[in-house]
Amino acid sequence: MSDTTHIQQQEARELATRCVQVLQHRFGARRVIPFGSVVGHGTWHPGSDLDLAVEGIAPEQFFRAWSVLRELLPPGLS
Numbered sequence: 230m231s232d233t234t235h236i237q238q239q240e241a242r243e244l245a246t247r248c249v250q251v252l253q254h255r256f257g258a259r260r261v262i263p264f265g266s267v268v269g270h271g272t273w274h275p276g277s278d279l280d281l282a283v284e285g286i287a288p289e290q291f292f293r294a295w296s297v298l299r300e301l302l303p304p305g306l307s
């Protein structure tokens with residue numbers, strides 16, 4: 230289980246916004262849509278993660294983008 234007990238929903242929303250910006254500006258994503266508990270669809274809890282629907286990243290960039298986002302996020306939140 231993720232250790233996100235110290236991450237509040239508002240902070241997670243801000244991190245999701247940063248992820249959207251990175252995906253669009255660095256990797257050329259056409260659309261990035263946060264969903265799930267980070268935007269209020271469900272209850273934010275210690276095991277919550279960031280759900281992002283992403284469109285437009287080249288397949289060969291997928292793992293590099295994932296790696297960059299993992300570096301951006303605090304441990305336990307992915």
